[in-house]
Amino acid sequence: MQSAIVLGGGMIGVSAALHLQQRGWAVTLVDRREPGRETSYGNAGMIQAEAVRPYPMPRDLATLLKIATGRTNDVRYSLSSLHLHIEPLLRYWWHSAPKRHREAVDAWARLIAYATSEHDILIREAHADNLIRRAGYRMLHRDAASFDLAIKTAEEDRREFGVNFRVLSGKELARAEPVLRDDLPGAIHWLDTWTVSDPGALVTAYAELFERRGGTIVLGDAQSLQQTATGWSVDTDQGRLDAAHAVVTLGPWSPDLLHKFGYRIPLVRKRGYHMHYSGGASLDLPLIDKAGGYAMGPMAKGIRITTGAELTSPDALATPVQLASAEASARELIDLGKRVEPDPWFGTRPCTPDMLPVLGQAPQHPGLWMNFGHGHQGFTLGPATGRLLAEMMSGETPAIDPTPYRPERF
Numbered sequence: 001m002q003s004a005i006v007l008g009g010g011m012i013g014v015s016a017a018l019h020l021q022q023r024g025w026a027v028t029l030v031d032r033r034e035p036g037r038e039t040s041y042g043n044a045g046m047i048q049a050e051a052v053r054p055y056p057m058p059r060d061l062a063t064l065l066k067i068a069t070g071r072t073n074d075v076r077y078s079l080s081s082l083h084l085h086i087e088p089l090l091r092y093w094w095h096s097a098p099k100r101h102r103e104a105v106d107a108w109a110r111l112i113a114y115a116t117s118e119h120d121i122l123i124r125e126a127h128a129d130n131l132i133r134r135a136g137y138r139m140l141h142r143d144a145a146s147f148d149l150a151i152k153t154a155e156e157d158r159r160e161f162g163v164n165f166r167v168l169s170g171k172e173l174a175r176a177e178p179v180l181r182d183d184l185p186g187a188i189h190w191l192d193t194w195t196v197s198d199p200g201a202l203v204t205a206y207a208e209l210f211e212r213r214g215g216t217i218v219l220g221d222a223q224s225l226q227q228t229a230t231g232w233s234v235d236t237d238q239g240r241l242d243a244a245h246a247v248v249t250l251g252p253w254s255p256d257l258l259h260k261f262g263y264r265i266p267l268v269r270k271r272g273y274h275m276h277y278s279g280g281a282s283l284d285l286p287l288i289d290k291a292g293g294y295a296m297g298p299m300a301k302g303i304r305i306t307t308g309a310e311l312t313s314p315d316a317l318a319t320p321v322q323l324a325s326a327e328a329s330a331r332e333l334i335d336l337g338k339r340v341e342p343d344p345w346f347g348t349r350p351c352t353p354d355m356l357p358v359l360g361q362a363p364q365h366p367g368l369w370m371n372f373g374h375g376h377q378g379f380t381l382g383p384a385t386g387r388l389l390a391e392m393m394s395g396e397t398p399a400i401d402p403t404p405y406r407p408e409r410f
């Protein structure tokens with residue numbers, strides 16, 4: 001029987017472990033804490049079938065000036081950490097040119113096409129349907145020009161990728177979400193996206209499924225990974241663990257471990273914050289306020305607001321400026337109620353400069369595999385990329401051509 005240690009129990013690692021297990025592998029999942037308690041816990045909880053275009057870096061001067069002068073809530077940067085981001089940002093800029101972005105869209109959309117169908121299998125097997133809504137989400141536009149442009153792009157996505165949506169006028173939006181004002185221009189209701197009331201709980205449900213099927217989860221430090229005569233070993237609280245293969249699914253921490261083995265994989269680390277609100281109005285479906293640069297959705301603990309991207313250093317203290325601005329924008333729309341937690345949660349979207357995940361075998365280390373860098377949609381893509389990885393590791397013909405995601409491109 002083939003054996004593997006999966007390092008990192010977020011949505012990506014747990015899904016990969018399940019797919020390997022299904023193919024007869026003996027799999028141990030190692031994390032320094034309980035599965036699903038980092039990035040996969042704190043996100044906006046959307047399984048985004050509509051997200052066929054990975055987010056490029058803005059290249060027009062007006063938007064760049066807005067970011068530079070702090071006049072947008074989508075992106076914020078700390079000047080003192082900018083030197084850490086320069087190299088990945090320059091590469092991100094280069095890959096965001098229209099022709100190269102188009103290549104990224106093609107490779108990305110092929111993965112997104114499997115997102116909901118692969119989650120669906122795991123949701124049913126994990127009996128996690130109580131966490132899921134299959135009713136989409138709404139993207140609010142506060143000005144007519146941005147709304148018109150968004151409708152045009154949505155129509156292109158429908159033609160090319162079969163993504164389904166409905167355009168809602170301001171009045172239709174207010175009928176669908178009576179807690180909202182009725183003087184807004186309108187929204188796009190993306191119909192195919194699913195939303196999760198507690199993202200961490202979905203990872204837990206998948207991890208429990210893995211254990212019920214005979215998988216083992218142990219606490220351990222991935223940084224202790226070593227190559228051995230027969231494969232790979234890692235130190236855990238159960239002692240040393242050995243396997244023929246190791247899989248790095250450490251999300252934003254992945255490049256730190258791979259650095260030890262000589263790999264320099266750049267990441268654009270986009271931090272995001274969340275906060276819950278209760279005691280006010282409740283939304284039916286999640287809403288992205290495009291102009292405000294945030295998302296808000298009904299979740300187990302109340303309405304969760306999640307923010308856009310902050311470029312800061314990985315160990316910087318919380319600077320929830322974007323959260324304050326998002327909260328003020330949200331209060332213009334609905335009665336939010338009170339903050340639930342004393343401090344905001346924050347985590348990092350692991351974004352690669354070419355907007356594609358890193359998936360495949362390490363070029364210089366047989367038996368060492370990578371699956372990370374899913375950026376803004378890792379929660380969406382866990383089961384789809386877990387399947388692709390397991391197919392490759394098992395020597396099957398992969399359902400999708402894995403070439404665009406190969407680690408050796410860096």
Ligand SMILES: Cc1cc2nc3c(=O)[nH]c(=O)nc-3n(C[C@H](O)[C@H](O)[C@H](O)COP(=O)(O)OP(=O)(O)OC[C@H]3O[C@@H](n4cnc5c(N)ncnc54)[C@H](O)[C@@H]3O)c2cc1C
Pocket residue numbers: 007008009010011012013030031032033034035036037038039040041042043044045046047048220221222223249250251252253270271272273274306307347348349350372373374375376377378379380381
């Ligand atoms: C604000 C925000 C909103 C988002 N919204 C969405 C959304 O709506 N939809 C969507 O699809 N995506 C969303 N994302 C992106 C998504 O959350 C991530 O892409 C995804 O969670 C990454 O999953 P992962 O398993 O790679 O990483 P993680 O979930 O971070 O898992 C990595 C694991 O590695 C473990 N680990 C790290 N270091 C070590 C070590 N040394 N030893 C052992 N274990 C270690 C951690 O404990 C963790 O469990 C959002 C992200 C943010 C920040």
